[in-house]
Amino acid sequence: MSKIIEIQDLSFAYPGEEVRALNHINLDVEEGEFLVLCGKSGCGKSTLLTHLKTPITPHGKRKGEILFYGQRLSDMENRVQAQRIGYVLQNPDNQIVTDKVWHELAFGLESLGYSTPDIRIRVAEMASYFGIQDWFYKNVAELSGGQKQLLNLASIMAMHPDLLVLDEPTSQLDPIAASDFLETVKKINRDLGTTIIITEHRLEEVFPSADRVVVMDHGSVYAVGTPTKIGQVLRDDNHEMFLAMPVPMQIYARTRTETDLECPVTVRDGRKWLEEVCRERNISPAPSGRPSFSHKEEETEKAVLLEARDLWFRYDKDLPDVVKGASLKLYQGEFYCLMGGNGTGKSTTLSLISRLRKPYRGKINLGGTDLRKYKDADLFRGLLGVLPQNPQALFVKKTVRDELFEMIGGSKEKKNDEYHIAMDKSQAVDGIVEVCHLDGLLHRHPYDLSGGEQQRLALAKILLLRPRLLLMDEPTKGLDSYFKQEFAEILHLLQEQGVTIFMISHDIEFCAAYGDRCGLFFDGSIAAEGSPREFFAGNNFYTTAANRMGRKYFPEAVTGKDVIACLKQ
Amino acid sequence: MRDTFSTYHPFLNMLFFAGVIGITMFVTHPFILGISLASGIAYSALLRGIRKTIRNNLIFTLPVMIIAAAINPMFNHYGVTILGYLSNGNPFTLESCVYGLIMALMLAGVITWFSCYTEVMTSDKFIYLFGRIIPALSLVLSMALRFVPRFSRQAGVIANGQRCVGRSTSNGSLIKRAKHGITIFSILVTWALENAIDTADSMKCRGYGEKGRTAFAIFTFDRRDGKCLAFMLAVLGLLIYGASQGYTFSRYNPRIVVEGWPLTPGSALVFGSFLAFSMLPVVLELADRRMWKKRRLTVERQETVGYRLWDIDYE
Numbered sequence A: 001m002s003k004i005i006e007i008q009d010l011s012f013a014y015p016g017e018e019v020r021a022l023n024h025i026n027l028d029v030e031e032g033e034f035l036v037l038c039g040k041s042g043c044g045k046s047t048l049l050t051h052l053k054t055p056i057t058p059h060g061k062r063k064g065e066i067l068f069y070g071q072r073l074s075d076m077e078n079r080v081q082a083q084r085i086g087y088v089l090q091n092p093d094n095q096i097v098t099d100k101v102w103h104e105l106a107f108g109l110e111s112l113g114y115s116t117p118d119i120r121i122r123v124a125e126m127a128s129y130f131g132i133q134d135w136f137y138k139n140v141a142e143l144s145g146g147q148k149q150l151l152n153l154a155s156i157m158a159m160h161p162d163l164l165v166l167d168e169p170t171s172q173l174d175p176i177a178a179s180d181f182l183e184t185v186k187k188i189n190r191d192l193g194t195t196i197i198i199t200e201h202r203l204e205e206v207f208p209s210a211d212r213v214v215v216m217d218h219g220s221v222y223a224v225g226t227p228t229k230i231g232q233v234l235r236d237d238n239h240e241m242f243l244a245m246p247v248p249m250q251i252y253a254r255t256r257t258e259t260d261l262e263c264p265v266t267v268r269d270g271r272k273w274l275e276e277v278c279r280e281r282n283i284s285p286a287p288s289g290r291p292s293f294s295h296k297e298e299e300t301e302k303a304v305l306l307e308a309r310d311l312w313f314r315y316d317k318d319l320p321d322v323v324k325g326a327s328l329k330l331y332q333g334e335f336y337c338l339m340g341g342n343g344t345g346k347s348t349t350l351s352l353i354s355r356l357r358k359p360y361r362g363k364i365n366l367g368g369t370d371l372r373k374y375k376d377a378d379l380f381r382g383l384l385g386v387l388p389q390n391p392q393a394l395f396v397k398k399t400v401r402d403e404l405f406e407m408i409g410g411s412k413e414k415k416n417d418e419y420h421i422a423m424d425k426s427q428a429v430d431g432i433v434e435v436c437h438l439d440g441l442l443h444r445h446p447y448d449l450s451g452g453e454q455q456r457l458a459l460a461k462i463l464l465l466r467p468r469l470l471l472m473d474e475p476t477k478g479l480d481s482y483f484k485q486e487f488a489e490i491l492h493l494l495q496e497q498g499v500t501i502f503m504i505s506h507d508i509e510f511c512a513a514y515g516d517r518c519g520l521f522f523d524g525s526i527a528a529e530g531s532p533r534e535f536f537a538g539n540n541f542y543t544t545a546a547n548r549m550g551r552k553y554f555p556e557a558v559t560g561k562d563v564i565a566c567l568k569q
Numbered sequence B: 001m002r003d004t005f006s007t008y009h010p011f012l013n014m015l016f017f018a019g020v021i022g023i024t025m026f027v028t029h030p031f032i033l034g035i036s037l038a039s040g041i042a043y044s045a046l047l048r049g050i051r052k053t054i055r056n057n058l059i060f061t062l063p064v065m066i067i068a069a070a071i072n073p074m075f076n077h078y079g080v081t082i083l084g085y086l087s088n089g090n091p092f093t094l095e096s097c098v099y100g101l102i103m104a105l106m107l108a109g110v111i112t113w114f115s116c117y118t119e120v121m122t123s124d125k126f127i128y129l130f131g132r133i134i135p136a137l138s139l140v141l142s143m144a145l146r147f148v149p150r151f152s153r154q155a156g157v158i159a160n161g162q163r164c165v166g167r168s169t170s171n172g173s174l175i176k177r178a179k180h181g182i183t184i185f186s187i188l189v190t191w192a193l194e195n196a197i198d199t200a201d202s203m204k205c206r207g208y209g210e211k212g213r214t215a216f217a218i219f220t221f222d223r224r225d226g227k228c229l230a231f232m233l234a235v236l237g238l239l240i241y242g243a244s245q246g247y248t249f250s251r252y253n254p255r256i257v258v259e260g261w262p263l264t265p266g267s268a269l270v271f272g273s274f275l276a277f278s279m280l281p282v283v284l285e286l287a288d289r290r291m292w293k294k295r296r297l298t299v300e301r302q303e304t305v306g307y308r309l310w311d312i313d314y315e
Helices: A045-050 A078-084 A101-111 A116-129 A145-157 A175-192 A203-209 A227-237 A240-244 A247-253 A267-280 A297-301 A346-353 A376-380 A400-407 A425-435 A451-463 A481-496 A508-514 A532-538 A545-550 A560-568 B010-026 B030-048 B050-075 B094-120 B123-133 B135-163 B174-205 B223-244 B265-278 B280-314
Strands: A003-013 A022-030 A034-038 A061-068 A085-088 A163-167 A195-199 A212-217 A220-225 A304-313 A323-331 A335-339 A361-366 A384-387 A469-473 A500-504 A517-522 A525-530 B082-085 B091-093
Touching: A003 A045, A003 A195, A022 A045, A022 A195, A022 A220, A034 A045, A034 A203, A045 A163, A045 A195, A078 A085, A078 A101, A085 A145, A101 A116, A101 A145, A116 A145, A145 A175, A163 A175, A175 A195, A175 A203, A212 A227, A220 A227, A227 A240, A227 A247, A240 A247, A240 A481, A247 A267, A247 A545, A247 A560, A267 A545, A304 A346, A304 A500, A323 A346, A323 A500, A323 A525, A335 A346, A335 A508, A346 A469, A346 A500, A376 A384, A384 A451, A400 A425, A400 A451, A425 A451, A425 A481, A451 A481, A481 A500, A481 A508, A508 A532, A508 A545, A517 A532, A525 A532, A545 A560, B010 B030, B010 B094, B010 B123, B010 B223, B010 B265, B030 B050, B030 B094, B030 B265, B030 B280, B050 B094, B082 B094, B091 B094, B123 B135, B135 B174, B223 B265, B223 B280, B265 B280
Parallel strands: A034 A195, A034 A212, A085 A163, A163 A195, A335 A500, A335 A517, A384 A469, A469 A500
Antiparallel strands: A003 A022, A003 A061, A212 A220, A304 A323, A304 A361, A517 A525, B082 B091
C-alpha cells in the first residue's frame, strides 16, 4: 500500500519559545489507515495535526518535511489541499460559516468553483449518506451540537478528501452524540477507505477500530503500534499516559498475571480476560441479584445545607413541564453528582437552584432560609458559587492576574462592598492561585490557556467569592484525564474546607471515582440516588466501564481501582 | 405552511412584489389602488390567516389611513373647489381632501403588500437574488444571519454567568447596572473575536479565497416558472401600454380628473390586466387548495372501500 503521509524529521518551535513543540518527528501513514494520536494535553498533538494542513499551520521555526503522496505538502496548491485533506476542528459552532444547512454543505465546493449541477449532486450524495435530508433546509442555529459537528464532517466529505484529520472532534459533545459521531467517522473509514488521523479523549470509543496508535510525549513520538501493543508498552514503562487509556487496559496493566493473554481493549475483551484471571485465582462469580448495602444511616447525621422540595418548572405556559416535582437534599460538605440524559431537565434544575430561574411551584431552602429572600449580593458573595459551563463567560481582563483581582474589586488594598473580609487581597489571590494550580500562568491571556487551565481560572474566580455551595454544569466536558484528575484534587481540597459541591455531569467515570453521592435525573425529577457504589452497582447500563467489565465477579466494584483492589485480595 | 406562489422561483417573487408595490406607489388612480389593496388583503389573509390580517389592518393600517387622510387637507390648499376656510385663513379644498383619501389608500396598499413580502421573500431567497448580482455580498449576508442568533444566545449565557457572581443588569444602582452591562458586552466582543479565528481557519481549510468562487443555490428555474414569468410580463406589458395611452389618467390638481369610468375598452384593459397581475398569487393558491381537496376526496373514497372490505371480513 502506498504512503499517504510521510513526516520526515519534523521539528517545530513557536516564535519566541525555547522549547520545541515538535521534536524530530518521524511518522508514516498508510493509505486507508485509522490512526489515533494521543498524549497529555500540551504534548504537541494538535500542533502536529495543524502541520498536515498548510493554511492553518502556525508560524515559527520549522525543520523537516511532510510529504503527501510523495509530494511536499508546502509545495501543494491550497486548492488541491483544500480538496484532498479535510480538517475537522474541535468546536462545532465555530466551524460553521453560513446560516443554512444546505449552504454549509456546499461551501467548500463553492470555494473551489464547482458548477451548480455538480454541487447539487455532491450535496445530495452527502445529505443521503449522513442522513441529513430531514434537516437539510434548517437554519444551523436550530441544530444540536452533535448535528452541527456531523454537518461539519459532511461538508468536508463533500469535497471527497483522501485524508481526514480530526482534532478532538467530540470534546464538546455529550456521550451519545459523541459516539454517533465517531461511528460515522469509522464508517467513512470502512466504506470509503478514507485515511483518518484523529486525536480524541474518548479512547475507549476509537481504540477498537484503530489500526495504529501514536502516543506523543513532550513533542516527540513516544510509542507507535496497535492498541494492544501500546497497552503493553505503557504498562512496561509505567507511563503516566496510562491514566487516559480505556479502563480494561488500566486494569490489565495493574494486575500481575501468569496467563499471557493479550491486553484487552474493549469491555467485551476485558470480561473475557477477567474470567481467565479469576479462574486462575479461583475467584468464583458473585451470587446474582442486586447487592445489598448497609450504611444508609450515616447520611442523616450531617446537616442539610440545601433542600429543594417539589420543584416544578416550565419555560412557558403552553410548553410542557421540564422539571416535575424534583426534590433534592444537599448535606454540608458533600460532593453530589447529578447525571442523566440530554434534555431531561438537569441544567434547568441547576438554574432553579442558582436562582437564575424561578420554579412556579415548590420551595428551595438554602442554609435555613428561603432562597427567594436573599439579596443578590448576599447570595452570590459568600454563599452560592456557580461555575458556568463555558468558562469564557467570566473572562474580562487581559491577564490571569488581573482577572483574579477584578473579581474582588481591583488590586488596591481598599475594602469595598465587593471585598470585606480581613485578609489582604493579594494574600487571598495567592491562596487561590495555589489551590487552583495557576502559578506560572499569571501573566498569560485567559484565552491563551488550554481548556483545563481556563476551567481552573474560572473556578478560581468563583472561589474568590468564598462560596459555601459550589454549583457546576458539566465541568469536565472536553478535559483530558490529567486535567480531570487535577480538577478532582482541587475539588477534594475544597471539600476538606467544608465547601459543598453539586455537579451536573455526563461523565460517569468521573462521578463514580470522586462523587460522594450520585443521582440519576430522568423525566423532570431524580429517579435514583445513592453513594456511587450502591448507585452504579445496581444499574446495568448506566454504569461505569469497570463495573460492566467486572460485575460478574465483583458487583460492588465501580472504578478501575476497585476492580484492581479486588483482584489483589 | 408555504403558499403556492412562494414555491415559485425567487426572481418571480421579487418581480411580482416590485411590480405590484411600484404600481401602487406611483399610480394615483382610485380603481387601481382599490384593486391593489383588495388583492393585497386577500393574499395576506391566505398567507397569515384571516384573523391576523384583520387585526393587523385595524390596529396598524387603519390609523395610518386616517392620519394621512386627515393631514393632507390641513397642509395642502391647492384645488379650485373651496369647501371653507381653516382658522388660519387657508382654504380647505375638495381636491386636497380627495387626494388625502387617495394617499391613505396608497399607504394601506403598500403596507399590506409589504406584510406579504416579508412572508414570501425569506432571507435565503433574498440572499440568492443578491448573490447573482454581487456574489461576495451573498456570503456576507449569510454569515451575518448566522451570527445574529449566535450572538444573542451567547449574550444570554454571559449575562447568566455574570449574574451568578453578583453582577446583574436587573438590580443595583443605575451606574452599577450600566457597568455590568458594559462588562457583558466586552466579554461578548472578546468571545466573538477569539472564536472568529476558528471560523476563518475552517473557511481556509475548505478553500475559501481561491479564485473563481461560485454561488450554489437550491432554486431552479423550471418550466412552470417560465410560464408564470411569460404571463406576468404579458400582463405588465398590457398594463403599461394602456396606461401610457392615458386610458386611466388621473389628476387632482387643480381640478379632479379621473379617466376610465364608466368603463371604456381601454380602461377595462388596464384594470383587467392589473387585477390579473395582483390577484395572481391568490388565484394560484386557491387553485392549489382546490386540487388538494379533490385529491383528498379521492383518497378518502378509496379508503372507505377498503374499510368496508375489512368490515365484511370481521362479520
